[in-house]
Structures are given as C-alpha cells and as structure tokens.
Amino acid sequence: MSYEKLAKEIVEGVGGEKNVDSLVHCATRLRFVLKDNAKADKAKLEKTDGIITVKENGGQFQVVIGNTVPEVYAAIGKVSGILDESGSGSKEKEKSGKKGFGSVIEVISSIFAPLMGVMAGAGILKGLLLIASNFGWLDKAGSTYTILYAAADALFYFLPVLLAVTTARKFGGNTFTAVTIAGALLYPSIxxxxxxxxxxxxxxxxxxxxxxxxxxxxxxLAVIVMSKLEKFCNRVIHESVKNFVTPLISLVVMVPLTLMVFGPFGVYVGNGIASVLLAAFSFSPLIAGAILGATWQMLVIFGVHWGLIPVFINNIAVYGKDGIKPAATASVFAQAGASLGVMLRTKNKKLRTLAGSTTLSALFGITEPAVYGVTLPLKRPFIAGIIGGAVGGAIIGQAGTQAFASGAPGLLTLPIFYGPGGQGFPGLIMGITASFLISAVLTYILGFKDPVEEEDTAKPAADKDNTPANAAGKVSDKASDKAFSPLSGTVVPLSEVPDPAFASEAMGKGVAIEPASGRIVAPFDGTVTVAFKKKHALAVVSDKGAEILVHVGIDTVKLDGQHFTSHIQEGDRVKAGQLLLEFDAEKIKAAGYHTVTPIIVTNSHDYADVLPLQQGQVREGDELLQIIGGNETEDSDKK
Incomplete structure (x- = not known):
C-alpha cells in the first residue's frame, strides 16, 4: 500500500486541507476536527482501499485505518500542511459549532490520544514489575528495580507536563509556557x-x-485559560515586547491562579466523579461490572469512553489502583470472541480472512477493525459480544479486580491487573475467558446473514465443466501463468510469516523466501506497476495479467529506504531474471527487522488457485508458483 497515495485520498475526502482544523490519531483512527463536515465525502472514503470505515462521533470525523494509522498519519504530514503547527492543523476549533457534551469529549480525546501508545507501554512495564516483585524475582530495594520503576512511572508522575503539551497544541497556546506552568505544580518547594x-x-x-x-x-483547565490569556495579551501588547511580556504575564497570573483555583477544583471534581463510580461498584460490583462490560464498546463507538479515561488515571493517582477499568476488559475480549465466531461460521472466504485477522488484533486491545469490519455490520455478532461482555464484566466486578497502572485492555496489558498477592487477578482471567467463549459460541449459534461471495453467481457452470477454475466456484478469463523465483533462499509458507496481513493470505496467495542473497529479479516478463519510494517492495504484472508483489522483510518501510538500492521505476518494461532491486540483508537484520520476503499474487481472486512449486532451498530463476487460470485445461493441451 502506498501511504502517501492513501493520505492524498483522505485529505481530498475530508474536504481538502483548508477544511481541517485539527488532526490527531489514536491506535487505529485518524481523528479530524473539520470546519464543515458536509464538505467531507464519507461514502467515497468508506470505499477507499486502506480505510476500514468512517465515523462521526464526539465532534470528530474519524477515519478508521487499523494498525497502520501511524504511517498514514505521517504520510498526511508529507502531502499536506495539516500537521504543521503554524497551519490549520494546530489551531483551536473556535467556530466549529460543536457544543455541550460532544465538544467536551472531542477535547478530551484530542488531548489524550497522542499519549495512549506510550501510556500503554509504561503501564505494561509497571504491571510486569508488580509481578516480578510479588514473586520475588526482583528486590524492590535493589537498584535494578528502581531504574525500571522510574522508566515505568515517570510518565504518570509527570503526566501534568505531558498534558500541558497536548492541551497547548489543542488550544493554540505556547507549549513552553504551558510546560513551565505544569513544572511549577511539581516544583520541589511546592x-x-x-x-x-x-x-x-x-x-x-x-x-x-x-x-x-x-x-x-x-x-x-490551566492551559485552556492560559491560551485565552495569551491571545488577549498578543492583541494588546506591542510587537516589540510581546514575545517576552506575554509569557511573563502568563506565568505571574496562571501559576498562582492554578494553585488557588484550578488545582483544588480539578482535584475535588476528579475525586468526586471517581467516588460516584466507586460507590456504584461498592453497592453492587456484579451489576456495575456487567453494565460496564456490556456497554464499553458502545461507548467506544460514540467516542464517549474518553470521558472515563481521566477517571481511571485519577483513581490510580489518588488510590494507587482503579476498580472500574477492569470490567471494560471483558468487552474487548467479547468482541474478539464474536469475531472468532464469525470466522468459524462464515462460508465467505473474504469475510473468514477478515474475521481471523481482526480476532487477533482485538485480543491485543485493538477492537475497531473487529467492530467496524465484522461484528457491527453483521449485527447479531455485536449483540453476542454485548452479552458476553456483560457476563465477563459481572465476574470481574464481583471478583474485585483492580488496575494498578494505565494501558489499553488486551493480552499484553494483563500484568497491569496483577497486584499484591494477585487478589482479583484469577477473577479477571475467568471473566475475559467467559466473555470470549460466550461471545464466540453465541455468534456461532445465533448466526448472521452471511455475505454472498461474488463468484457464487458462476457456480451453475461447475456442473458442466470440471476445470480447476469452475471447481473452485468461479470462472476466470485469466490465462494460466507461471512465476519464477525473484531471489535465492529458503522457501517459507506464508502462514509462518510474522505479519497477519501476509500470513492470513488477506493480500493474496503465494510463498515467502528467507533470502540467501541481496538481489531481487523479475519473476516473469512484464511491467513494473509499483516501485515504492521506500524501495522495500515492488510489484510487477505479467504479460498475461498476473500481479506479483515482492515485499523485502517485515515492517522494513520504517527503514525509509536505508540498505536498499532500486534499479527500476514505475512503468518500466522488464524481462524475466532482470535485476530490479538490491538490499543488504545483514544490515536490515542488525536494524531489528525480519528479512523473510513474501512473494504474493495480489490478484489471486482472479484465478482458480496459486500453487507453490518449490520447497526448501530455491535459486533465483527457479520455477516458484503455478498460477492456475480458467483455461488451464486448454493451456495443458497446448503443452
């Protein structure tokens, strides 16, 4: 996928760069605040390759991308000025027309979204340290523990400083002045x-x-007011002195005002909201847990869950633990289970592949692909997930499970729920297991309207013809083809490639090769259709129409072209065996990346099958893939 191409399509789809007031991203979504949502072409964006779905929630125009959202976000910065702090992307949305609760949620999500990744990482480390100390693997008095705990806890201790940065960006304030105010709150003498x-x-x-x-x-609160004060000062103070007089006034006014008003008010409000929710769990942890477990994913859909994140963080800061968040974990695993149920029941190959990959991502806390791509469109699986989440949440709530650090619920963050003595942790494991299994079983039993595969309309022809294409349930007008190995090395099944997009065959059928050399040659006579600017991948279409993607390594796009030398451009005619690309496998490995290279027939759906012809060692130019078309019998007769 070309991220820059997708970025251009997204910018155009949201109404152009001038229609964007701000843009942030979370784990899976681009969160736009637009000047006029009517200018955005939602229907066109939803049909764009690389976009899972589009939602309008909490005052935001949300484009759901999936796990590659950081790359798409970065590409938007390259193709537009949206991310330029001097441009529209950094300006406060003063005239948006968003009012009330929606605007509050939009502000909270914009402020917290940039921190969620590092917050999850720090939370996992904090949870692992809790486990290590509880089991006696690390001595709390030792320097090793102290160093690791500083790495885990620094984000949370200095959270006001980080929030000062994101809030200042959101409201157009001076970032350095905002950080200074936050620093004053944490100053040793204070x-x-x-x-x-x-x-x-x-x-x-x-x-x-x-x-x-x-x-x-x-x-x-302090930075919001500071931003307003700065704008006023910059209007009335002379140009020659405002660069230092405005920060002076901001510090002299805002630090005392924060300590006298905003600080106590904010702390009391935060504690008050937390007390209400804790009271609900104290009254009936089973009922409260069931409600949160059932509704969490609905809150996520509408973006309202951002309103609870400050409460979770506040509880951990004040009490050292939070008993509300664990129940939300059941909802995450419930949607993963519902997606698994779809995968097991559907007869639609495309949906089965999608459900399988989204199940995996949901287990690690990224539920948007599963919800928007699988369970919600099919309706019944989403309802099954709600029921499973309610049961799991009830179990977790009744067990009294606590969260001792922040982090998005998922398999990797389970350590954050393991506290002293492990109390409540078995209940968490029981709850997420129950929510996962109940949702999967209910989805399978209740069923859903299974989408009909496009090729099903051609099935009647299968009774008249036993060609491989018709036996597979479709008739293709593509001629059979053969691809030669573009590199030397060891053949690896796609299922063993450490990337779900390749391993699930979602991108097409083929094989992978662990390179023995640093050369990529043309797999057949054809035309170069894609030559990625990062040089890590290329695509060639044969004269018969087979499209081959060669992707050197996994996540090597992050190398930004380092260790690669391209010898082609898009549109070049190539002959089988012609050198296309060179790379340094050892340096790529040294940089921390896998070098296993998928060779994919990206238009596999146009063919009856794609069959590997080699196992074990393969040399450059050996026959590698037999691509079976609708006229395989005819081709065989000619041979």
Whole structure:
C-alpha cells in the first residue's frame, strides 16, 4: 500500500486541507476536527482501499485505518500542511459549532490520544514489575528495580507536563509556557509546602496545597485559560515586547491562579466523579461490572469512553489502583470472541480472512477493525459480544479486580491487573475467558446473514465443466501463468510469516523466501506497476495479467529506504531474471527487522488457485508458483 497515495485520498475526502482544523490519531483512527463536515465525502472514503470505515462521533470525523494509522498519519504530514503547527492543523476549533457534551469529549480525546501508545507501554512495564516483585524475582530495594520503576512511572508522575503539551497544541497556546506552568505544580518547594502541612497564602489569599503528580484536570483547565490569556495579551501588547511580556504575564497570573483555583477544583471534581463510580461498584460490583462490560464498546463507538479515561488515571493517582477499568476488559475480549465466531461460521472466504485477522488484533486491545469490519455490520455478532461482555464484566466486578497502572485492555496489558498477592487477578482471567467463549459460541449459534461471495453467481457452470477454475466456484478469463523465483533462499509458507496481513493470505496467495542473497529479479516478463519510494517492495504484472508483489522483510518501510538500492521505476518494461532491486540483508537484520520476503499474487481472486512449486532451498530463476487460470485445461493441451 502506498501511504502517501492513501493520505492524498483522505485529505481530498475530508474536504481538502483548508477544511481541517485539527488532526490527531489514536491506535487505529485518524481523528479530524473539520470546519464543515458536509464538505467531507464519507461514502467515497468508506470505499477507499486502506480505510476500514468512517465515523462521526464526539465532534470528530474519524477515519478508521487499523494498525497502520501511524504511517498514514505521517504520510498526511508529507502531502499536506495539516500537521504543521503554524497551519490549520494546530489551531483551536473556535467556530466549529460543536457544543455541550460532544465538544467536551472531542477535547478530551484530542488531548489524550497522542499519549495512549506510550501510556500503554509504561503501564505494561509497571504491571510486569508488580509481578516480578510479588514473586520475588526482583528486590524492590535493589537498584535494578528502581531504574525500571522510574522508566515505568515517570510518565504518570509527570503526566501534568505531558498534558500541558497536548492541551497547548489543542488550544493554540505556547507549549513552553504551558510546560513551565505544569513544572511549577511539581516544583520541589511546592511539594515541600504541601508535605509540611503548614498554612500557605499568596499576598494574604489562602492557598490550599494539593499533590499534583499524575493529576489530569488542573493542568488542562490551566492551559485552556492560559491560551485565552495569551491571545488577549498578543492583541494588546506591542510587537516589540510581546514575545517576552506575554509569557511573563502568563506565568505571574496562571501559576498562582492554578494553585488557588484550578488545582483544588480539578482535584475535588476528579475525586468526586471517581467516588460516584466507586460507590456504584461498592453497592453492587456484579451489576456495575456487567453494565460496564456490556456497554464499553458502545461507548467506544460514540467516542464517549474518553470521558472515563481521566477517571481511571485519577483513581490510580489518588488510590494507587482503579476498580472500574477492569470490567471494560471483558468487552474487548467479547468482541474478539464474536469475531472468532464469525470466522468459524462464515462460508465467505473474504469475510473468514477478515474475521481471523481482526480476532487477533482485538485480543491485543485493538477492537475497531473487529467492530467496524465484522461484528457491527453483521449485527447479531455485536449483540453476542454485548452479552458476553456483560457476563465477563459481572465476574470481574464481583471478583474485585483492580488496575494498578494505565494501558489499553488486551493480552499484553494483563500484568497491569496483577497486584499484591494477585487478589482479583484469577477473577479477571475467568471473566475475559467467559466473555470470549460466550461471545464466540453465541455468534456461532445465533448466526448472521452471511455475505454472498461474488463468484457464487458462476457456480451453475461447475456442473458442466470440471476445470480447476469452475471447481473452485468461479470462472476466470485469466490465462494460466507461471512465476519464477525473484531471489535465492529458503522457501517459507506464508502462514509462518510474522505479519497477519501476509500470513492470513488477506493480500493474496503465494510463498515467502528467507533470502540467501541481496538481489531481487523479475519473476516473469512484464511491467513494473509499483516501485515504492521506500524501495522495500515492488510489484510487477505479467504479460498475461498476473500481479506479483515482492515485499523485502517485515515492517522494513520504517527503514525509509536505508540498505536498499532500486534499479527500476514505475512503468518500466522488464524481462524475466532482470535485476530490479538490491538490499543488504545483514544490515536490515542488525536494524531489528525480519528479512523473510513474501512473494504474493495480489490478484489471486482472479484465478482458480496459486500453487507453490518449490520447497526448501530455491535459486533465483527457479520455477516458484503455478498460477492456475480458467483455461488451464486448454493451456495443458497446448503443452
């Protein structure tokens, strides 16, 4: 996939660069704030290759991409000025017309989304340290533990500083002034004043000293007001002095104001919301857990879940743990189970492949592909996921499971729920297992309207003709073809490639080769259709119409062309065996990337089958793939 091509299509689809006020991304979505949503072509975007679906929630125009969203986000920065802080992408959406609850959710999501990746990583590390210390593998008094804990806890301790950055970007404030205000809240002498417990005042006005490490609301409120104050000062202060006078005024006004007003207010509000939710779990953890387990994915769909994330973080900061978030984990595993149920029941090959890959991503906490691509469109599987989530959430709630660090629920983040003595952790395992299995079984039993495969209309011809194409349930007008090995090495089945997109054959059938040399040659006579700018992959179409993609290594696009030398351009005519690309396998491995190279027939759906012709060692130019078309019998007779 060309990320830059997709980026251009997305920018055009949202109404052009001038229609974008801001853009952030989370784990799977591009979250646009548009000046006029009516200018966006939602229907066209939903049909664009590389886009799973498009949603309008919480004041945002959300383009769901999947796991490659960081690459697409970066590509948008290359093809447009949307990500330029001096451009429209950094400006506050002052005249958007978004009001009320929707605007609150939009603000929260924009502020927290950029931090979710590193927050999940730090949360996992914190959870693993909890397990290691509980089992005696690491001594809490040792320097190793201290160093690793600093790496895990620094984000949460200095969270006000990071939120100052994202809030300033959201509201167009000076980032460095915002960070300075956040730093003042965590300054050692301010902490000493709080710890001493003595009365504090500012020119005689009483100041209630609070602890601001890991807090959320105070710094967000402070930076929002600071941004407004800066705009006012910049309008009335002369150009010659405003560059230093405006920050001076902002610091002198905002630091005391935050300590006197925003700080105590934010802390009390955060604690109040947390107390209400905790009271609900105290009254009936089973019912509260069931409700959250059932509704979490619906909250995600509407973007409302962002409103609860500050509560989770606040609970961990104040109490050292959170008993609300664990129930949401059941909902994640429930949708994974529902997607698995679809995979097991459907007879549609394309849907089976999609459901299989989305099940895997959902197990690791990325549910959007499963929800938007599989369960929600089919309706009944989504309902099965709600039921499974309710049962799992009830079990987790009743078990009293706690979260001891932040992170998106999934297999990798399970350690964050393991606390002292492991209390409540078995209940979590029981709950997510129950939600996964119940959802999968219910989906399989309840069924759904299975999409009809496009080739089904050609099935009657199978009774009249036993050619391989017709036996597969379709008639193709593509002639049979053969591809020669584009490199030397060891043949590896696609199922063993460490990338679900290739391993699931979602991109097409073929094989992979672990390279023994650093040369890629043409697999047949044909035309170069794609020559990626990063040089890590290329595509050639044969004179008979077979399209071959050669992708050197996994995730090697991140090398940005390093260790690759291309000898072709798009549109070039090539002969079988002609040198197309060279690469340094050892340097690619040293950079931390797999070199296994998938060779895919990307238009496999146009053929009856694609059969590997080699096992074990293969040399450059050996026959590698037999591509069987609708006229295989005719071709065989000619031979």
């Amino acid at each position: 902490i000493e004043l709080k710890n001493a417990g003595t009365a504090a005042d500012f020119f005689g006005i009483p100041v209630i000293m609070m602890s601001y490490s890991s807090t959320v609301i105070p710094i967000i």
